[in-house]
Amino acid sequence: MITRREFLKTSLAGAAGAAISLAAIEMVDPGKVLAAAVQPEKNARWAFLIDSTKCVGCGLCVKACKLENGLPFEANISPTWVERYILTNGGELFADSPKAGRDGYTSKRVDLGMGKYQVVDKSDTKKAFFVPKLCNHCENPPCVQVCPVGATYRTPDGVVLVDKSWCIGCGYCIMACPYGARFIDPRTRTAGKCTFCYHRITKGLKTACVQACPFGARQFGNLNDPNDPVAKTIMTQRVVVLKDEYGTKPQAYYLGLSKEVR
Amino acid sequence: MVHGELWTLKELFVYPNEYIYWAIQIVMYPFMTGLVAGAFVLSSLYHVFGIKQLKDLAQFALVFSFALLGAAPMPLLFHLQQPERGFNVFLTPHFTSAIAAFGVVFFSYSALVASELWLLYRRHLVEMALKLRHRASKNVSDVFGMVLYNVLTLGSYDIDEEALHKDERAIKVLAAAGIPLALFLHGYAGFIFGSVKANALWMTPLMPVIFICSAIVSGIALCMLTYIVMMEFRKFMASRRRDTLLYRQTHPTVSRAEIGGVEIHVIRMTAKYLLFFLIIAISLEVLDLIFRGYTAVKSWDVLREVIYGKDFASIFILQYGLGNLVPFVLLVIPRLTVRRAILGTALILFGVFMMRWNVVIGGQAFSLSFAGFMHYDLPIIPVDIDTYREGLFGALTILAMPFALFAIFAKIFPVATPELGLSSRASDDRTIPSSVYQRS
Numbered sequence: 001m002i003t004r005r006e007f008l009k010t011s012l013a014g015a016a017g018a019a020i021s022l023a024a025i026e027m028v029d030p031g032k033v034l035a036a037a038v039q040p041e042k043n044a045r046w047a048f049l050i051d052s053t054k055c056v057g058c059g060l061c062v063k064a065c066k067l068e069n070g071l072p073f074e075a076n077i078s079p080t081w082v083e084r085y086i087l088t089n090g091g092e093l094f095a096d097s098p099k100a101g102r103d104g105y106t107s108k109r110v111d112l113g114m115g116k117y118q119v120v121d122k123s124d125t126k127k128a129f130f131v132p133k134l135c136n137h138c139e140n141p142p143c144v145q146v147c148p149v150g151a152t153y154r155t156p157d158g159v160v161l162v163d164k165s166w167c168i169g170c171g172y173c174i175m176a177c178p179y180g181a182r183f184i185d186p187r188t189r190t191a192g193k194c195t196f197c198y199h200r201i202t203k204g205l206k207t208a209c210v211q212a213c214p215f216g217a218r219q220f221g222n223l224n225d226p227n228d229p230v231a232k233t234i235m236t237q238r239v240v241v242l243k244d245e246y247g248t249k250p251q252a253y254y255l256g257l258s259k260e261v262r
Numbered sequence: 263m264v265h266g267e268l269w270t271l272k273e274l275f276v277y278p279n280e281y282i283y284w285a286i287q288i289v290m291y292p293f294m295t296g297l298v299a300g301a302f303v304l305s306s307l308y309h310v311f312g313i314k315q316l317k318d319l320a321q322f323a324l325v326f327s328f329a330l331l332g333a334a335p336m337p338l339l340f341h342l343q344q345p346e347r348g349f350n351v352f353l354t355p356h357f358t359s360a361i362a363a364f365g366v367v368f369f370s371y372s373a374l375v376a377s378e379l380w381l382l383y384r385r386h387l388v389e390m391a392l393k394l395r396h397r398a399s400k401n402v403s404d405v406f407g408m409v410l411y412n413v414l415t416l417g418s419y420d421i422d423e424e425a426l427h428k429d430e431r432a433i434k435v436l437a438a439a440g441i442p443l444a445l446f447l448h449g450y451a452g453f454i455f456g457s458v459k460a461n462a463l464w465m466t467p468l469m470p471v472i473f474i475c476s477a478i479v480s481g482i483a484l485c486m487l488t489y490i491v492m493m494e495f496r497k498f499m500a501s502r503r504r505d506t507l508l509y510r511q512t513h514p515t516v517s518r519a520e521i522g523g524v525e526i527h528v529i530r531m532t533a534k535y536l537l538f539f540l541i542i543a544i545s546l547e548v549l550d551l552i553f554r555g556y557t558a559v560k561s562w563d564v565l566r567e568v569i570y571g572k573d574f575a576s577i578f579i580l581q582y583g584l585g586n587l588v589p590f591v592l593l594v595i596p597r598l599t600v601r602r603a604i605l606g607t608a609l610i611l612f613g614v615f616m617m618r619w620n621v622v623i624g625g626q627a628f629s630l631s632f633a634g635f636m637h638y639d640l641p642i643i644p645v646d647i648d649t650y651r652e653g654l655f656g657a658l659t660i661l662a663m664p665f666a667l668f669a670i671f672a673k674i675f676p677v678a679t680p681e682l683g684l685s686s687r688a689s690d691d692r693t694i695p696s697s698v699y700q701r702s
Contacts, residue, residue: 030354077264081278095275095633113272113634133277142459148364149347150356168350169343171283172361178460180277180630184265189343245560246459262275262631 030150034163044157045223046196046251049230049239050132053256054217057082057105057130064212066102068197070187077183078102079194080134080209085260086110087126093260094120105130131261132218134209135160135181135194136242136250143173143182143193152191158223158251159198164190178246196220223251265343268649269639276634282626286640286657287341289622292451292473293615294334294660299448299474300481301327302375302440307535309378309437315531318524321382322492322677323485326664328375329671333663335368340651340660360454367450371443378436380414381429383675385421387414410674448477455621462561462632463568463625468550475543480614482536483607486529488668490604492677493525522600529603533593540610544586547617564632572627572635577620585613 065080066073082101086094096111109117137160144152144160151166152173162173167190174182174191185192197207201220205211210220221230233239239253242261266281301323307313308320339345355362380387391411394404449470455461456469500518551569554562569577592606623638641653650656 029356075264076267077279093633095631097275097278100278113274113276144358146359146361146458147356148359148361149350150354151350166347166350166354167344168347170338170341170361171343172359172454174279174283175458176460178630180280183279183281184283184343186264189265262633 030153030163030166032153034161035153035155043224046137046158046201047221047223047230047234048134048137048196048252049219049221049233049255050252051217051219051255052129052131052258052261054215055082055130055132056215056217057084057101058214059101059104060212060214061132061209061218062100062102064208065194068200068208069195071192072186075186076100077186077192079181079192080132083131083133083261084110084128085131085258086120086128087260088120088124089126090124091126094118095260095262101130127258129258131254131257132209133179133181133242134252135196136179136248136252137194137196139249139251140247142176142178142246142248143191146172146176148172155198159196159201160193161195161198162191162193164188164192167191178243178248179250265648269641269652271637271639272629272634273637274629274634275631276629276636277631280629280636282623282636282638284341284622284626285638285652286654287337287652287660289615289618290337290657290660291334291341292448292455292477292622293480293618294330294337294664295448295451296473296477296480296614296618297484297664298327298330298334298371298481299444300478300483301330301485302444302481303478304482304485304532304535306437306441306444309433310441313531315528316535318528319485319489319532322489323481324375324379324382325671325675325677326485326488326668327481328379329668330664331368331372331375332667333660335364336663337660338364340656360450360457363450367443367447371440371447374436374440374443378433378440379675380416381433381436384415384418384429385426386676387411388419388421391415392419414674445474449474455625460630461625462565462628464621466550468546469621472543472546472550475539475546476614476617478539479536479543480611482532482539483610483614486532486536486603487607487611490525490529490600490607493521494600497521497525526598526600529600530598533598533603533606536607536610537590537593540586540590544582561632564628568624568627568635572637573620573624576616577624581613581616581620585609585616589613 059082062078062080062082065071066078069079071078076099078100080100081097082105083095083097084101084105088094094110094112098111108119108121110120112118137154137158139158141152141154141160144154147167148170149166149168151163151168152160153163154160164185167188169184169190171184171191174184182191182193184190197205197209200207207218207220210218219230219233221228221234223231223234225231233255234253237255239255240257241250241253242257243250264281266283266285269285270281272280304316305320305323305327308316339348342348351362352365355365357363391408391414394400394408394411397404397408400408452470452473455464455473456466458464497518500521554565589606589609592602592609595602626636626638628635641649644650644653644655
């Protein structure tokens with residue numbers, strides 16, 4: 001029969017042996033590994049600037065994004081979208097973003113959901129405007145924090161990406177994002193989102209949506225470059241970010257945002 | 263069609279990417295882990311705090327907790343879009359995520375329950391192993407049983423008084439250590455929701471505590487209900503057996519009335535603990551509701567519309583009314599009967615399920631824009647794999663799983679029944695339960 005002393009001795013020896021062999025194993029953070037594998041622009045800190053006063057709601061940015069990123073055109077998800085806000089004389093607020101604003105806002109019909117629509121006449125409109133939106137590539141991204149497997153990560157140049165080969169599709173990141181920027185990519189059945197067109201910006205190109213915007217409502221720049229016009233605007237003009245109260249430190253800055261914007 | 267689109271109806275202004283991504287399986291997940299934690303706490307009330315009246319249920323609850331534990335991770339697997347990658351959580355746990363702790367918590371808790379179960383049943387395992395080993399002519403099932411029981415003894419055949427006494431002490435330690443672990447297992451499920459700052463309904467530090475209390479309530483209710491069903495079956499069998507004199511002579515057994523006596527005694531005792539935890543759970547939930555209304559932060563306008571408008575029926579009528587108030591009255595009226603207990607515990611289980619539903623689905627009933635709503639349309643008829651696993655039948659599969667596992671486990675670890683004796687210590691006394699002695 002084994003005595004207590006022997007038992008303790010053997011257990012201690014076993015634990016020590018296990019500890020030594022386990023020490024050889026490094027805890028891998030896939031986010032870090034993946035972030036190290038990308039080739040970021042040297043010293044870049046990418047940021048997005050949206051001048052919502054310039055947006056006409058044509059939806060070309062949404063089209064360009066879907067085409068560039070190969071997302072099914074008819075799928076009701078989109079890395080970027082355009083919202084329409086209409087405030088009536090009576091103070092009632094209408095807002096919609098049918099098909100993510102892809103087809104442009106050519107009608108006065110506001111989509112109320114559940115198959116209902118409301119026509120808001122021009123004479124009844126106090127103010128109306130469009131707001132383009134996309135992933136804010138937050139400096140403190142809640143989506144990265146909650147990923148149980150570390151499949152989503154922030155690159156050194158400030159872009160939040162998803163490793164679709166490691167994502168388990170739990171949807172926790174979608175729940176954690178206060179902006180509704182994430183979705184399940186129907187192609188991979190993993191989390192999908194705006195990548196700031198990382199494949200383009202690391203080659204010195206602009207994002208597809210910026211490229212497609214005919215009015216300069218969408219601009220893209222490097223905050224670490226003092227000569228970058230976008231960086232200059234963000235530093236010197238009165239810009240705001242969306243839902244500041246969540247402490248996410250968004251990197252998509254807005255000019256001309258109204259208090260009605262959700 | 264993208265994921266979530268099938269069962270989500272959008273009303274007013276909802277962001278384009280918003281759907282009800284966390285559906286029925288995420289309702290099932292905290293419901294199941296809650297049952298695990300609750301069943302374990304019930305068994306610990308006897309082992310740690312020495313509440314003797316719960317002895318009968320304690321052993322049963324532990325085996326049941328183990329069966330529930332086997333089914334607890336299944337809703338998550340059903341929910342994952344990439345279930346075959348579920349193992350990634352163990353390979354690269356990202357510890358800033360509440361879900362990443364799942365592996366650690368789940369396995370340590372499983373190990374603890376398994377150890378406690380082994381110690382509790384060690385004598386039975388050894389006896390069975392030796393009995394089958396020494397049986398002269400063995401058929402296939404005997405050989406299988408022999409191998410199984412011999413493996414389960416883990417090579418320890420020492421069942422003298424001293425060894426068993428040591429086992430008992432170890433059980434007490436494990437049961438005590440298990441309480442915080444069980445609460446952690448479920449508290450962290452509450453943390454998964456409570457820590458989502460983007461969700462106005464979920465985000466409250468009370469969430470883990472509310473989850474724990476309702477978990478204990480549901481665990482006790484399920485154990486009571488299953489126990490009653492089992493005892494009723496025994497009663498039925500006992501009354502049938504009395505028909506044949508020969509059977510009675512060869513299988514001395516307790517009478518129907520005696521089983522019933524034990525049963526109602528246990529139920530009345532357990533119901534008191536159930537009510538105690540129910541009061542705490544409801545108090546916390548109401549506190550949360552009052553606090554939200556009183557502070558009325560930005561999100562309150564839309565929350566109020568969901569709570570008092572869209573979800574009124576499922577929150578106030580189904581959850582609080584039918585699931586809390588009615589069973590509370592049923593159980594609190596003196597001279598509790600078996601029939602009343604069945605109805606009460608079943609309604610309590612329903613109430614806790616509705617609470618999970620109202621948290622998980624209710625938390626997605628409004629848009630992040632605070633200017634729109636989403637309605638959940640549970641897929642009923644499975645037409646493909648998605649409508650099965652995220653639909654009614656997927657949930658029913660999950661619900662059936664612990665009972666199937668329990669049926670298997672109960673074959674190896676016989677649970678407290680009047681015929682077997684009410685604890686493993688008394689398992690050689692195969693005639694009359696010890697508590698029957700105690701009562702008289």
